[in-house]
Structures are given as C-alpha cells and as structure tokens.
Amino acid sequence: MKLDTYELLSYLLYIFLIIWISIQAFNLLFLARKRQQLLPPGPRPFPIIGNLLELGDKPHKSLAKLSHTHGPIMRLKLGQMTTVVVSSAAMAKEVLQTHDHLFSNRTIPDSIRACEHHEHGMPWIPASTGWRNLRKICNSHLFSAKALDSNQNLRHQKVQELLADVLRSAAAGEAVDIGRAGFMTSLNLLSTTFFSVDWADPNSDVAGELKEIVWDIMEAVAKPNLADYFPLLKKIDPQGIRRGMTSHFRKMMGLFDRIISQRLRLIREASSSASTSTVPVQENDMLNTLLGYITSEKNRENQVLDKTTIEHLLLLPNLLISMLIVLR
Numbered sequence: 001m002k003l004d005t006y007e008l009l010s011y012l013l014y015i016f017l018i019i020w021i022s023i024q025a026f027n028l029l030f031l032a033r034k035r036q037q038l039l040p041p042g043p044r045p046f047p048i049i050g051n052l053l054e055l056g057d058k059p060h061k062s063l064a065k066l067s068h069t070h071g072p073i074m075r076l077k078l079g080q081m082t083t084v085v086v087s088s089a090a091m092a093k094e095v096l097q098t099h100d101h102l103f104s105n106r107t108i109p110d111s112i113r114a115c116e117h118h119e120h121g122m123p124w125i126p127a128s129t130g131w132r133n134l135r136k137i138c139n140s141h142l143f144s145a146k147a148l149d150s151n152q153n154l155r156h157q158k159v160q161e162l163l164a165d166v167l168r169s170a171a172a173g174e175a176v177d178i179g180r181a182g183f184m185t186s187l188n189l190l191s192t193t194f195f196s197v198d199w200a201d202p203n204s205d206v207a208g209e210l211k212e213i214v215w216d217i218m219e220a221v222a223k224p225n226l227a228d229y230f231p232l233l234k235k236i237d238p239q240g241i242r243r244g245m246t247s248h249f250r251k252m253m254g255l256f257d258r259i260i261s262q263r264l265r266l267i268r269e270a271s272s273s274a275s276t277s278t279v280p281v282q283e284n285d286m287l288n289t290l291l292g293y294i295t296s297e298k299n300r301e302n303q304v305l306d307k308t309t310i311e312h313l314l315l316l317p318n319l320l321i322s323m324l325i326v327l328r
Contacts, residue, residue: 050077079229
C-alpha cells in the first residue's frame with residue numbers, strides 16, 4: 001500500500017512538472033511573439049545565427065541596402081541579440097532627441113568589461129547620479145568654452161604642423177596622403193590636449209609605449225566578438241578578446257598611473273618653490289584640470305572624482321583613437 005501511494009505521488013509530481021513546463025514554454029513563446037509584433041519589420045533571421053550573414057564584409061552598405069526594403073527603422077537578429085537599425089536622419093532625430101530617455105544606456109561590448117571599465121568609463125555607465133556628475137565635470141571643466149580657449153594654442157600648433165608637412169611634400173613634388181595627414185593631426189591633437197605628449201614623436205619613450213598599446217587595443221576592437229552575439233559565451237570568452245583587453249587596459253592604466261604620479265610630483269615641486277622653480281608644469285592640458293578638481297572642496301564633499309576614475313576617463317581618448325585607426 002505504501003508503494004502504491006509513493007507511485008501515485010510520483011505520477012502526480014510528473015504531471016504537475018509537465019504542466020508547469022508547458023505553461024512556461026507557452027508563456028515564453030507568447031511573450032516572444034508579442035515582442036516581435038512590437039518591434040519594427042526586418043529580414044527573416046536564420047536559426048541560431050540570425051541575420052549575421054546578411055551584414056557581409058561591408059556592413060554599412062549591407063544595412064543601407066536592407067533599409068530600402070524594410071524601411072528607415074528595421075529589426076535585425078545578430079546571433080541571439082535583437083538589434084534595431086536606424087537609417088534616416090528624421091528617424092535618428094526621433095530616436096535620439098524625442099525618445100532619448102529610452103535610449104540613453106548603451107549595449108556594452110564584452111571587451112569593454114575588461115578591468116571593470118564599464119563601471120567607471122563615462123560612455124558605458126548607466127544614466128544615474130554618478131554619470132550626471134561626471135558629465136557635469138566634463139562640461140564645466142574639460143569641454144567648456146573657457147577650457148577650450150585656454151588650449152587653443154595647442155590646436156593652432158597642430159594645424160601649423162599639418163600645413164608645414166603639406167608644404168614640404170609640395171616642395172618635394174610628393175603626393176599628400178590626406179587620410180594619413182588628417183589622422184595624424186587628430187591623433188596628436190588628442191594626445192597633447194589630454195597629456196601634453198605628442199604621440200607621433202618618435203623620440204618620446206612615453207609616446208612610443210602609448211602608441212604600441214593603442215595599436216594592440218585597435219586590433220582587439222577590430223575583431224568581431226562572438227560573445228557579443230551569443231551571451232552564453234561571455235563566461236568562457238572563447239576568442240580571448242576580453243582577456244587580451246584586460247592585459248592592454250592594465251598596461252595603459254599602469255602608464256597613466258606613472259604619468260599622473262610624475263605630474264603630481266612636478267606640481268608639488270612647482271608649488272613648494274613657486275618663486276624660483278623652473279619645473280615645467282603644463283597648466284592647460286586636461287590631465288592637470290582633472291588633478292586640480294580632485295583637490296577641490298567640491299570634490300571632497302561629493303567624492304565624484306578619484307585617481308581610478310581619472311584613469312578610466314583617460315582610457316576614452318585611447319578607445320576613440322583605436323576606433324579612428326580601425327575606420328581609417
């Protein structure tokens with residue numbers, strides 16, 4: 001009799017388990033179908049890989065071609081990730097201006113999670129009080145009209161160097177590589193604005209080290225990462241891209257740490273002997289501005305900025321330069 005009761009309970013348990021699984025599967029299918037109805041139209045995805053093959057080796061041209069069929073806003077399934085593509089100025093204005101609060105957060109590439117950069121880097125932090133404080137610091141102290149006017153001489157100098165390079169090529173009868181010339185000018189302008197270091201200077205040890213690390217980051221950024229399209233692969237990082245970026249970020253932040261320590265030492269030496277010191281301290285670059293804000297009364301009250309945050313903020317121009325190299 002006990003055995004019969006046990007079997008009956010087992011059967012009931014199996015029946016309840018099957019019913020529960022069926023309900024969950026039905027809910028998932030129903031919700032997935034409902035979500036699909038709310039999304040814009042798009043090409044039919046293949047199983048597992050979605051629309052990845054339709055991107056081809058020139059995604060911008062493939063997306064432009066698809067937009068002629070599916071409209072200025074369309075849905076793509078990239079692996080297991082649903083992506084909405086906007087292909088017109090009017091629709092971009094609608095998304096970025098009218099509904100900006102819905103699209104303020106960014107999808108974080110797996111490689112950017114290296115060294116927890118997504119928790120400190122301004123472009124990746126979710127819209128929050130901390131993000132607003134960092135944006136306020138950048139707007140008020142780094143990119144304000146006053147701050148940009150103070151280092152106007154740097155921009156003027158780099159433009160003059162560009163003109164001198166063009167004149168040398170003209171005098172020698174050589175063709176000017178416009179893409180390379182514009183890229184090197186942008187690269188040097190960013191590096192001198194942030195660090196007062198000319199990254200194109202072959203005689204600078206710091207510049208050489210930075211250039212090597214930026215090139216390594218560029219190679220990692222340029223690789224398509226399967227973990228971005230199939231979230232289940234993020235834990236194992238099958239291509240090792242996040243592990244490689246971790247190594248590059250650590251090198252870069254170690255270099256930043258040395259640059260910051262050296263700058264702080266120069267500032268202390270200059271302030272301790274202000275009347276007779278000949279120590280050259282850059283007063284207009286962005287690193288000096290950030291270090292000055294750390295010691296301000298406002299930062300002591302709010303604790304918005306610290307050395308770690310500065311290092312992650314300084315990673316931003318290097319990631320931008322890496323993207324410039326890739327797009328070039």
